[in-house]
Amino acid sequence: MKSAVVTFPASNCNRDMFDALEKITGKTPYQIWHQDSEIPDVDLIALPGGFSFGDYLRCGAMAARSPAIKAIALHAERGGNVIGVCNGFQVLTEMGLLPGALMRNSSLKFVCKTVHLQVENTSTNFTNAYTKGQVIDIPIAHHDGNYFADEDTLKILETNGQIPFRYVSKEGNAIASANPNGSQNNIAGIINERGNVLGMMPHPERLIEDAQGGTDGRGFFESIINTLK
Amino acid sequence: MKARIHITLKDGVLDPQGKAIQHALGTLGFSGVEGVRQGKYIEIDLAETDKSNAAETVEKMCKKLLSNMVIENYSITID
Amino acid sequence: MKARIHITLKDGVLDPQGKAIQHALGTLGFSGVEGVRQGKYIEIDLAETDKSNAAETVEKMCKKLLSNMVIENYSITID
Amino acid sequence: MTKINWNNNPEITDDLVKEHGLSVDEHKLMIKILGRKPTLTELGIFSVMWSEHCSYKSSKLHLKTLPTEAPWVIHGPGENAGVIDIGDNQAAIFKMESHNHPSYIEPYQGAATGVGGILRDVFTMGARPIANMNALRFGSPEHPKTRHLLSGVVEGIGGYGNCVGVPTIGGETNFHPSYNGNILVNAMAVGLADQDKIFLSAAAGVGNPVIYVGSKTGRDGIHGATMASAEFTEDNEEKRPTVQVGDPFTEKLLIEACIELMSTDMVVAIQDMGAAGLTSSSVEMASGGGVGFTINLDNVPQREENMTPYEMMLSESQERMLVVLKPDRVGEAEAIFKKWDLDFAVIGEITETGNLTLLFEGKTVADIPTQPLADNSPEYDRPWIKTEIQPTIDAFDIPIPIDFRDTLLKMINSSDLSSREWIWQQYDHQVMADTIQIPGGDAAVVRVHGTNKALAISTDCTPRYCYADPFEGGKQAVAETWRNLTSVGAQPLAITDCLNFGNPERPDIMGQFVGAIEGIREACTVLDYPVISGNVSLYNETNGTGIHPTPAIGGVGLLKDSSKMITIAPKNEGDVIMLIGECTGHLGCSLYLNIIEGREEGAPPPVDLTLERKNGDFVRTQIQKRIITACHDVSDGGLFVTLSEMAMASGHGMEITINNGDIPIHAYGFGEDQARYVISVSPDNVKGIITAARDANVAIKNLGIVQGNTVNIKNTFTITLNELLDAHSTWMPKYMSNKD
Ligand SMILES: Nc1ncnc2c1ncn2[C@@H]1O[C@H](COP(=O)(O)OP(=O)(O)O)[C@@H](O)[C@H]1O
């Protein structure tokens, strides 16, 4: 699988994403600078976490107006896979590739911890390596992960299975106490209707080796590889 | 010229900051606070000297960058 | 009553957000932007019906919670 | 003789000199160095260079006595940060620094800029920062400002560190009324570099360009003296010092741009602009290299209008660096900073005069020989008196609790011993994907990227011990970091210190300082654990009451094989819990005495450094052999607290039998004797480790086994894990959600 990682000014998980992709796919990813207007032909473009442009004004807002964004949108339009993790998810919503917005956490505090996620839909490009209903542990680290969309949008997301991941309790219940940021319907990640663009707040790239405390993040990258087979 | 822009959340969009302020005001003993909404206030100094040109430019700035139309409204004053 | 509060950075205090916005507007092709400052705009709905009481209360709110007096100024309008 | 522009220059009166914090003798010395009266700009430069903060005038004499060398030390104190060899041509670079006063005035920005400053000290040497730590002291929880300060400081540290993408992986947090009016915010940064790519600050090469990069200069944080001299400036605008605001976005760009610049061979010298900004950076670079600098202040990127030379030289605007480049490389360097959207300006060049010569609007506004300015700064041997030794408290004089359950729960639900998760959850402790031990254990551990090695880091100090006995307290602070590094299996290598004390002009405070330094010296010597960088923060007091002496120590150790790292959590039911070291039941100065009896008194536990070394070396060896599977040193709260913390971390209970002999059980369980560790080993290895301990002459005791879901200390108490977790985890969130 050929992949590329985009770096915006003050992206800070670009190296982590790059390393994870390199380790799991066995191929060195391309690096895209936010000012590149042309991007290589790849199977996956990853928008990493961080604080692009300091998260000033709104998280992801300035990054979503970068020169590289047009090419990324075109890639998605042609059916190419795009993932956005954390700040990358915020950029995808600001670009309009995914619906809704990510608001300040309801606690108003940055939160870094490991949460339980339930994989609800395993027929997507990004989740097929997991089993349906599986509860996985993944770290989160964000200040603005509180997903918001209007009711109509939420309804569509729910009925189309566009919510592959939800914050749940250890037992797999999407209850309020398992929700780390106030997201509507405990949403941790969403996918576009066509199924080739995914945004999620948790960081799978931080959990791909035992030394990091587990390997629950691997399935996410392995799914994309499976899709391309 | 100076443009003053108010960016506020649309009705129906939840406002975690406003909610938290309202709660905090309550704990501080302020009663009768029925609602709090937090928005942004941006001041821009422009080289432009024509008011309507300025308004037009700032309108574009809001659409292109300053506000997120999915969740926010904006209003502009020029002086 | 409704109180509208503007919270802005004091003169001379660095405004990283404003600076970044100014820069971004430049890259988007807006010229003639000479300065950008970002502040907060807060709307509070109050049960209070007396304007001067309201003003007094909101003043207290600003001092106690809403603004950081070390680096920020505030201004209040009531209507 | 250079012509000096006397226009707009006020007469330098004695009052003005005094307002700049300089003594009569210092004024005379200044005139002697210059051979004439100073200009206002020069007075400002002297005043900041000779301030306690920059010149270490009260502390130098004593700091010189600290051990700073070892075969693995590459650069000790004197550079921006210390550098140690960690093998394979790699180096760890670290330092700790205080930002106490700014954090009290504006907790968010004060703490944030503290993090920014210490990061720059580390990456200016060519290192990529890989970990942040923070050592925090707040006033009593009941004090009306504590909640606000704690919340702001933590948010500020997170706001900055999270954005720049350096994980904040540990620290320590104390509450005590002595910090009510003067909190301590000490930030430590650790970086990684190749040994052949370390950059120093000494400038060289007459004619080489001096470059300013980063953010523009504003009137931020200008020395308080400006207030007094405001009437001398041209415009009448209010000139009170403005709070420095951190811009982590710019810092992140600066890190990346500097690392990119330093990967080339263009850089001759580089230095961050820290305290006293452009002044200290240019003076240190010039004097360090025995050269002069001519700077044209008109070329300094400025954020505000009508800035005077005085203001530019004294501004503490953040996120700025000074670089000396090789000739003819300006274009290449500029391209890098342009790519990262940072200000870049050639502001001067290296001269052979040895002077710092400042030009402004075509005139010379200052011309100071840098060598005497930097090196002949005053040095004081301040009078001091030795701290009175406290009596040793007899454990038999301390009542035995009626209910041990309540006692333990009360202790772990206290401000001193409760979980700090509320704090570290606000820090991204995993960015860079190399954190292999997150906060909550003894030492934080990060992998050396792309290798099998890892660095262990811990910050420690027990101020109540230091107050009772600065010498023992100084020893203990060093020993505790050493123990914490040992507990995860690392070889401790070196420390940085951040010495926070009250007013050095008071002989009792100076006595605390001298005592603590002696203790640190002794511990570093015996443990082979040199001081490679540090910072002194004096005058930490309000209304004449000093803080508890707080020599915060940051220790760094190396794990050559990171797979051998262990945590405080025993893994398996049936594992055997053992105690290394001796219990004498020392309750003086203990948290038990404080929390349960409300008494702060007595001698602190003595630190036997030879014993520390022997026990620690034994533990480390057994971890390296994979015999010990979990380890936690015994510190605040004593043995019962240590056992509880291990149980909570593991999710398993324990069955423990205590043979306390002649020692009262509460003293055995809550005493704070040093040089102790609780370990777990698999049943198969018990015999072996007992033999090995006997051979090494190390005290070892079998305490019990890992089992069930209660911590059961036979004949003393039984508490379920849930009760423990509830007590331990709730204090801080509850405290912080209670707005007042
Ligand atoms: N301000 C802080 N920031 C991050 N971690 C902290 C902070 N304060 C305490 N911790 C973490 O909480 C744990 C317990 O701290 P402490 O009781 O000081 O440990 P020890 O007694 O082993 O030195 C440690 O892992 C420490 O790193």
Ligand SMILES: [Mg+2]
């Ligand atoms: Mg410890």
